[in-house]
Amino acid sequence: MNLSVLPTKLVVAGIGTEIGKTVASAVLVEALQADYWKPIQSGALNDSDTDTVRRLVSNTTSYYHSEAYRLTQPLSPHAAAEIDGVTIELDKFNVPQTHNSLIIELAGGLMVPLNNHELTIDLVQRLGLPVVLVSRNYLGSINHTLLSVAVCQSRNIPLVGILFNGPTVPATETFILAYTGLPCIGRIGQEAQMTKELIKKYAAELLPALHQLVEPFQ
Template identity: 50%
Template sequence: MKTYFITGISTEVGKTVASAIAVEALKADYWKPIQSGELDNCDTKKVKQLISNTTSVFHKNSYALKTPMSPHASAEIDGVKIDTSKIKAPKTKNNLVIEGAGGLLVPLNNTETILDIISKHAEIIVVSRHYLGSINHTLLTLNLLEQKGFKTKLIFSGNEHKTTEDIILKMSKTEYIGRINEEPYFDKNVIKEYAELFKGKL
């Protein structure tokens, strides 16, 4: 069984939708170690609502923080300190999709970031969305992961921006999975269509 860690080049780039597609394609379990804000409509609930298969299990957050901020700041407001030794992947005999928070270097406390909780055995799926600066952010993310010895794959999210996407693919060594288009909405049927499209590339 494999572990997939889904990260983004920034926040709000489409990690949760990408996670739902991967979960559906692989009939994998899902785990969001750290949720910051939106506890009533958290990412775990969002992914669960988009899944059609009955195999996937949705595991509890290690930390569920109230304020939609960087985890270190949200934890401080809640009066807790994130202890990464308490962030342990759930035991499962299934494939596991893990969704990060923001990008790789989002701080969890004064010394550790999201990167520090990623297992060396995980395959990393990077979600990139076009905006001014996204080329730099994408290549920095991919280069850091390569330096750390991770196997990476790439998903583009949103409307096509050919010049941005072409140069990222030319300048990086990562495998390309595909694009999640700017759909009018995402529901179980749309997720299932993308799952079928991406299944052979995950």
């Protein structure tokens, strides 16, 4: 099955902040030659996550869609929005129209507040798309990964699988996969500096698993 024939739309979620969602998104964008969309950018407006993915991706097919909200402060979306004098509203998020595959990168973890009464997971539920969960090994990551899986399952949000990023800890990864029953999409190693060449390498390694795992969601 060729994923370029049936466009694939995936949400990239992390078990917390600074997990490596942007690098993971770049790998997925390269693997699928997909478009990219970051609905909310908080801070770093002159060097955004969209800019980072664009720098790391080699293919010329991908298109980078504008954010729904561009917030000036590197804070939780609800706090950054309050400082900027705006209110984040779920009905303002519309999935970009494209005939290509699309990777959607969330801001922060699933339970991060968007406003005074809605969370990032409410946005995920509204989008109605399957989730790739990015996990990173650190003390407490098992707890954070299992909680992220559980909250998705409690809302019937489909999970494609887990993508591990950073240092490999076999005991941790083995337990997470066995306990959740989710497949491992792949692993992105700890690199001193992520380059286009490395993104292409990891994309090639992930592509066979993506072919198999994404098919049921198309």
